[in-house]
Amino acid sequence: MSTEELWALHEEIASRLADALLAEKRVLEDRLRQLKGGVEERVISPTGRRPYPAVVPKFRNPDRPSETWAGRGKTPRWLAAKLKSGKQIDDFRIRHVA
Template sequence: MKSDGFRSMSTDQLWALHEQLAAELTQRIITEKATLEDRLSKLQPTGQAAKPDRSRRAYPKVLPKYRNPKNPGETWSGRGKQPLWLAKRLGAGSKLDDFLIRRPGRKRR
């Protein structure tokens, strides 16, 4: 019966081999990371930060345009994905205008 190299090693020898491989891989990762960081620093102009120093522009609050008549606490501004309650009602044949929130002093288009 022919013996395979790893099968003839003891548990302690296998563990020592594992630690040796882990140390070698860790060293290679550190070296590669340093090389990549050096290349990245050459690509970025000096003094330029990765993130801009300025803060984001303040966006105005968006008022809700549509309200669920069955649950008035559920509203939607008309931006982004339609809420489930609205998608279900539209699928059942309702029109989007049926859910508009009427604001006094505003004319409908």
């Protein structure tokens, strides 16, 4: 085979491979679309964290009622100081009316 014939053969093979790849890609994308159709997509918040329900405060500072604590995380300074002075944590518990 001459160089021109080999080059023509090369171009034909490359063209057929490209067509085969595109056809396979279309088949796979259709399958993926069908699979996604039955599954709800997750909603991701802008921060990247999953949404958590609102946490109701459980403890309130009697000196400054706007200061509350839900009982999660580090104990606030106002509560730590009151506990050191001998008070009990239940003294600061918010009584919820049901």
